[in-house]
Amino acid sequence: MPKADVLLAGTDQHDLTTLDGYRAANGYTAIEQARGMSPDALIELLNDANLRGRGGAGFPMGRKASLIDRKSPKPKYLVVNADESEPGAFKDRQIMGEVPHRLIEGCLITAHAIEAEQVYIYIRGEYLAEYEILARAVEDARAADLFGDVSVVVHRGAGAYICGEETALLDSLEGKRGQPRPRPPFPPIQGLYGAPTQINNVGTIATVPKILELGVDEFKEVGVETSPGTAIFSLSGNVVNPGNYELALGTPLRELIYDCGGGVAGGRELKAIIPGGSSVPVLTPDQVDTPLDYNSIQEAGSFFGSAAVMVIDDRCCMVQLALRAAKFYMHESCGKCTPCREGTRWMVQLLTKIEDGRAELSDLDLLLNVCDRILGKSLCALGDFAVYPVSSYLNKFHDEFVAHVEERGCPFGGESSVEGITAPIDQHAHHPTATVPS
Amino acid sequence: MSDFATEVQRVASLYPDRRSAVLEALRLAQERHDGWLPEEALREVADALEVTPAYAKSIASFYDMLHLEPVGRHVVEVCTNLACALVGAQRVVEAFESELGIRSGETTEDGEITFRTVECLGGCGYATVVAVDERYRQFVKPDDVPAIVAEVRDAEG
Numbered sequence: 001m002p003k004a005d006v007l008l009a010g011t012d013q014h015d016l017t018t019l020d021g022y023r024a025a026n027g028y029t030a031i032e033q034a035r036g037m038s039p040d041a042l043i044e045l046l047n048d049a050n051l052r053g054r055g056g057a058g059f060p061m062g063r064k065a066s067l068i069d070r071k072s073p074k075p076k077y078l079v080v081n082a083d084e085s086e087p088g089a090f091k092d093r094q095i096m097g098e099v100p101h102r103l104i105e106g107c108l109i110t111a112h113a114i115e116a117e118q119v120y121i122y123i124r125g126e127y128l129a130e131y132e133i134l135a136r137a138v139e140d141a142r143a144a145d146l147f148g149d150v151s152v153v154v155h156r157g158a159g160a161y162i163c164g165e166e167t168a169l170l171d172s173l174e175g176k177r178g179q180p181r182p183r184p185p186f187p188p189i190q191g192l193y194g195a196p197t198q199i200n201n202v203g204t205i206a207t208v209p210k211i212l213e214l215g216v217d218e219f220k221e222v223g224v225e226t227s228p229g230t231a232i233f234s235l236s237g238n239v240v241n242p243g244n245y246e247l248a249l250g251t252p253l254r255e256l257i258y259d260c261g262g263g264v265a266g267g268r269e270l271k272a273i274i275p276g277g278s279s280v281p282v283l284t285p286d287q288v289d290t291p292l293d294y295n296s297i298q299e300a301g302s303f304f305g306s307a308a309v310m311v312i313d314d315r316c317c318m319v320q321l322a323l324r325a326a327k328f329y330m331h332e333s334c335g336k337c338t339p340c341r342e343g344t345r346w347m348v349q350l351l352t353k354i355e356d357g358r359a360e361l362s363d364l365d366l367l368l369n370v371c372d373r374i375l376g377k378s379l380c381a382l383g384d385f386a387v388y389p390v391s392s393y394l395n396k397f398h399d400e401f402v403a404h405v406e407e408r409g410c411p412f413g414g415e416s417s418v419e420g421i422t423a424p425i426d427q428h429a430h431h432p433t434a435t436v437p438s
Numbered sequence: 439m440s441d442f443a444t445e446v447q448r449v450a451s452l453y454p455d456r457r458s459a460v461l462e463a464l465r466l467a468q469e470r471h472d473g474w475l476p477e478e479a480l481r482e483v484a485d486a487l488e489v490t491p492a493y494a495k496s497i498a499s500f501y502d503m504l505h506l507e508p509v510g511r512h513v514v515e516v517c518t519n520l521a522c523a524l525v526g527a528q529r530v531v532e533a534f535e536s537e538l539g540i541r542s543g544e545t546t547e548d549g550e551i552t553f554r555t556v557e558c559l560g561g562c563g564y565a566t567v568v569a570v571d572e573r574y575r576q577f578v579k580p581d582d583v584p585a586i587v588a589e590v591r592d593a594e595g
Contacts, residue, residue, distance in 0.1 A: 087519040087558040125503045126559055128572045153452045158461045159502030175457030177500040193454055236521035236562035243563040278520050310521055324523055328557055421523040422531050422555045427543030
């Protein structure tokens, strides 16, 4: 049985934050191999490995690389999305904190594949400890002459969820407010500073050296046909042992929650599971055998997202949870597109009304109507991300929403696990608020 | 050239467009101005990068870690996003509010500590996550709060 440790391989034997430790674990041998290959051959290898993007969308990395206009007279850029901000996700933080050189080696290999001489790693501003580790690793690798003609810069963000969206990230990296761009043109054609740009998630890039080291066939021995390899799943919420677990793609959700996570904490009952971070539709306990890979989770009506699995027990009021999620998206909406900017405010107001017991049944329909007016109508997916939790909680826990209306208040009577949770938006006085007409 | 301007130039040289250094410049300016960005700080950034102060402010107002209002000598932040909320972040928030005698979003009267709730810090498996001057404390329980506050008050600012 092949072991499901790819990204974190070697961390149990060596301190992989040091150059010596990483070299002892076979580090920086894949880059030698890659530099002996032509960019075309390298891209073909990535395509054969069918490495799918670990950031959310699952787009095949090799195909992305093949879209780069390598003949362009402009410089080519590789940008690593290390702006991990999806609620529930903390996998990239572990990669940068424990195997920074694997990420750096992946950058060098990918840069060779797309003929880029400049790599920017955009790390979220809050990850200060990980920034320090990564920046030191970059210095060590540079000092050891591993970079060749390539320059690697670690760029810190300053706190904005939207900058995890790839075109907002590019604007932020260019020194602007992080707001998404219209597409087309797509980044491989016109990305950073208007030049061809490859953007990949930390987990994707850090997997690349292991594909060369193991070879495509061995790499594909773990995982499933449509999603080979492993992923680090971030497990959180009401479980006994939360944390990161690297597993083969296709591992059943049940195994993650019960075998790795020790099951629901305090002997409580499982109520709901968020499989890919707060922005994806919720799953119900009858779906606990869903395999954790891109296609299977989509067939179950949700998304792989950022592999962030949140476990929710029976003490949680789903209206309160939806309200807290909606407040997050309202806070993080960049304000560029009207449906997202205004729609998230409407959602917060309607959910507040429902939770307070002031809503009529028609407000539930209005809430779904608002969702419908946001979905697919903004430049980026943040609007959709705001909709998925709200509409899926409402659809799958409809009786609970109706009970709030009929009982003129929260049926949990102040005993919900997320009762009264404060949101950062509640601290702001400067957000102009459109009012939902009564 | 001042140390600040020299450092901003060094960062700017890493990019084809010097404006890419604006977040780092604002961060450095904030460190020099007691943790926030008064008009003077925005002007310094603008001068160093040859942009207008209004441009610097438009960037500063977009990002959560850049402050346009004064903050305390220390900033304590509690994550209250879903994963932390599910395991009792609100009780940690209330413990801080009671220990400090202020509401979230406020600064203690002596100007020592600003306390606020923040969105997901990426420590969901180690909830509740508290950031003290950007350094994470994990698995924080309400009972841990008095000791954290005492430690922050004793720390060099």
